[in-house]
Amino acid sequence: MTEIGQKHTKSLKATKPMQNHGYQSRPKKRKQPSTEEPISISLSEERISAIKQIVLRDYLNKAPSLLIFNSISKLGTGYVEETIINFIKSEFKKQCRTDTFNQNALQVIYVDVPQQKNSSDCGLYMLQYVENFFKDTKTTLDAIPYLHDWFDDRTIMRKRRTIESLILEKASKFLNLSASL
Template identity: 30%
Template sequence: PCILIFDSLKGDNRYDVVNILRQYLQVEWNLKKRDVEGERVFDRISMKGSMVNCPQQPNSSDCGIYVLQYVESFFLNPISDFTLPLVLPNWFTSKQAMSKRLSLSKLVMKL
């Protein structure tokens, strides 16, 4: 298992996010699984974390569009090799991401 951070703006606190997620997983395990499945440690060795080198948004307003595109690409074009660090700069084009806004608009109008 690993924690992958897909950040379309490469924020400053990206490594803090991995540590916070590890802490969260540790608390959840301790509360819900420890009594049944025993101890487990979520640290840098057992739960690696990495920032994915992925397509970046060109502005400060398309983060939601990029999140949706990351999710869609993750399911349509699954990552087969999780060797870290992951380098996916051409995972999708900016044109694909930008067309997401129009697709969503059409879907909403259809519904």
Template identity: 35%
Template sequence: MDSLRGPARSTVVKTLREYLEVEWEVRRGSQRSFNKDVMKGSSPRVPQQDNFSDCGVYVLQYVESFFQNPIPSFHLPLNLSDWFPPQRMKTKREEIKELILKLQSQQQKQKQQQNEEENCPNADSLSSEEPEIQETAPSQLLLSPERLHFTHCAPLI
């Protein structure tokens, strides 16, 4: 399936045949031919992109369409040019954008929660015993920058 309808379609099928022959020999230890008589190849007509940047979006849509609307017959020539409407690509891009932003937001929330858990004591780890009260000399109460340590455990308002 070629969304650009490039001139090298015949070489793609030839390359796939050669790959399958090598893969068969490596995995099975024997030789097998995947020539035109054994494995037919064709380049079906599919919805076409009008730029050089949407290849990946079209591949995703081809896969999605293949599973949602399976090809009823593989008789050649195969014409799938109306497989999905052209405006589907605009909505596909928007869906991908929304998914990426949603995943980014989830990741940021998880990272923030992880940072808070690392910086704040967990209620389970706190001892239920009352703290021991010790007397402190006034000279020990002076705070130096090295002794100051703030941990942010609750949102600031």
């Protein structure tokens, strides 16, 4: 039972209707819980995450958002946000011919995505984020910001092999074409 249930169980039991023995009694005044007394509710981490997700989804439907998928967030994220917002401001100025871009109207969301284990796989991770995002956009948007288990390291290894094979195939065709000239 939660703390709320434990604290107020006695007062709830006292308010149950009593048997009437032929006379009418006045209802007893219940003591109201003190407003100074803190009420705490214990929620599981899963429940808290679900509530945050619902609130975020509602917000995403109403405001422009910048979703940041950073595969190496352990190095910091501030520079990423600043760089992207400066780019958006620059493009806004060019396209709209005004400096009135309201940065505060843009909600910046750092998506919890799979993290790379080295400093060389950022391109592979970026390609995988884009592929997964467009594969099922609605499901992805519903899951934001919690996509940390979106894919595993094996997916990145397969992507690396696929790109390597494609490069070797194209290089081979180019070399065969060059040799025939």
